[in-house]
Amino acid sequence: MPILLPGDCWFMSALSAITLNPGLLRRVVPDDQDFTRKYIGIFHFRFWQCGEWVDIVVDDQLPVSYDNQLCFSHSRSENEFWSALLEKAYAKLHGSYGALDAGKCYEATEDLSGGVTERFFFQKEEPPRNLFSIIAKAIQRGSLITCSVPGNIEEENESGLVAGHGYCVTGARQCKVNVPWKSHVDLVRLRNPWGDEVEWKGAWSDEAEEWRLVPEEYKKKMKLTAEADGEFWMTFREFLKNFEGVSITSLNPHSLNKEALLCMNDLAAVVNQIYLHQNNLSVTKRKVWEVVTYDGSWVRNSTAGGAPNNVSK
Template sequence: MSEPVFYKLGEKKSGINIPGKVQDFHEIRDKCLRDGVLFEDDSFPANESSFYFAPGKGRRSFEWLRPHQLSDRPMFISDGAQRFDVMQGELGNCWLLAVTHETCIIAVANLTLNDKLFQRVVPHDQTFDKPEYAGIFHFRFWQYGRWVDVVVDDRLPTTNGHLMLMHSKDRHEFWSALIEKAYAKLHGSYEALKGGTTSEAMEDFTGGLTENFELQSNECPPNLLNIMLKAFERSSFLGCSIEALDSSQMEAEMSNGLIRGHAYSVTAIKLVQLSTAKVKGKIPLIRVRNPWGNEAEWKGAWSDKSREWTVVPEREKQQLGLTFDADGEFWMSFTDFKNNFTRLEICNLSPDSLDEDNKRRWEVSYFEGSWVRGISAGGCRNNLQTFHLNPQYLISLVDIDEDDDEDYCIEYF
């Protein structure tokens, strides 16, 4: 499948109308290099207008700094992109982004698990090394059926010489902080990321389609494990969360170590072999990651250093890449996962986002239509005489899943 077309932010065909000149990364970088200056993005300036919806009293003060002002050897990507490169800022619970910007972090962390898609979203034609460095970077996001290229400068919000928001575990690495800035620019400000959902963020970073499952409801499918296994085999992105019943429960730690009102990513699903004198067989385990990247982890069965791991053969542990670090990542049984988390979000990738050796693929067909006044714009159902003129698509489900007893076909509009 051919490489997709990338439109520049604000370009007529990008589907996004914004004021100002359309920005071309290579054109701007080359000009900055010729002039011997570092890029300063006037369309997303280093001030409060890019951070908040609107200026106001009592705002927390911060300083915009470039990576070379934070590190003596800044790198775009250090030793390959990994999910542990993506950590949530330690802002405390006193102001706007402490709770909700992890939806972006979950999407970015999942992005590192798919090298082909990562290179599409994070172009590798950018560096902090001279003579190519000009203080300008760019990233691609999926918007309104198009891949859109977003340019930013590398002035980042900091406090006391440290990045305030998304950052890498390696303090010299800056790709994750810069992609968050580009995503904030796409939406108008950092504060605009506050109201997003994990589903929206995953679709913006992949061009995929998301399914939502309410795990504690009667609508949760009985074959959920099989759905998750198939999704993982197809390299789908998975996120999960525990509902907060009111604002007082947001970011509240439960006795089992899990956090309410907080987004997690699912990084692995495995059927793990057990071997004891009394028990032999496989148990489904789910690996989950907290974007805080610290000791805030699950404390129940199959958690770090729990006794359950003693019945797993050493070879099996090695194949799982099992570690007991305080890195926010942990294992839990599928039963505990389903009984504790309330929502699961699965973002199914398009075929061109998958590697060639991927054994299972989705298939996608695009059909485009339009509503033309007097011809195909039939109005809503209140207009029964003309409603049938609206563009219509007939869908027939001809190849159902073997374990689908109800022969459902999911339609997205």
């Protein structure tokens, strides 16, 4: 799991989101390159720019601090460099590392997928009443979902969330609970790209007492863990309260290779979503947007706009 320094969490939260789709990740980070086979000291990565995949080539030199530590994103494993090299390629695409200081998560998810983003705000406007269902459907479609906590400076608060920090949404479930006054609770699973113990500490966090209300067999189906890995569950209500909004980048056929398309959904997860959202989700195993592309160019005095030559000023 990559680690980052303040300023580029928007990019790393997007990168964390595409790791959920191995096929899409391999589209961005081709797996036909390593440090052994015909190694010549360069790597190439792909980003979606202006309607097509663009190859960016970088060398293997990475900036380090005085104590020989990587200056920007890095992995907990000392032998893993793909995230740092990918960030270098992204910095080259935009002109410099400085250009990556502060940005929007959806900008990076679009560059890493070629998808189209829809944004929902929680603090500035009333979100749709069916937003939980929208997010569940988006997960079914393999969309990249990111969000952020309000604030200007990255600083952990009492709840365990980091102000001014980006996260990605990795799951949404109506979880069954063994209480007489309600049958289920809407939960969302989030991932902090830091990948460490900095996680949500409130209700339904990793070792919260609320999990005692959930049958053991159901917790196994949810693959519930209590590791310091940056991933946690929280209620959808707390999600709306603590985050400023959510961005859903929907994938399209032009941005996916065959492997990525086939890996978009796990059948068991889809069946579970259908069971829990019978009135909102269809039975289709896989869904993507349809895309129509028109190629053309701006031509002076024809399609570029402005006053025609025969019009007096």
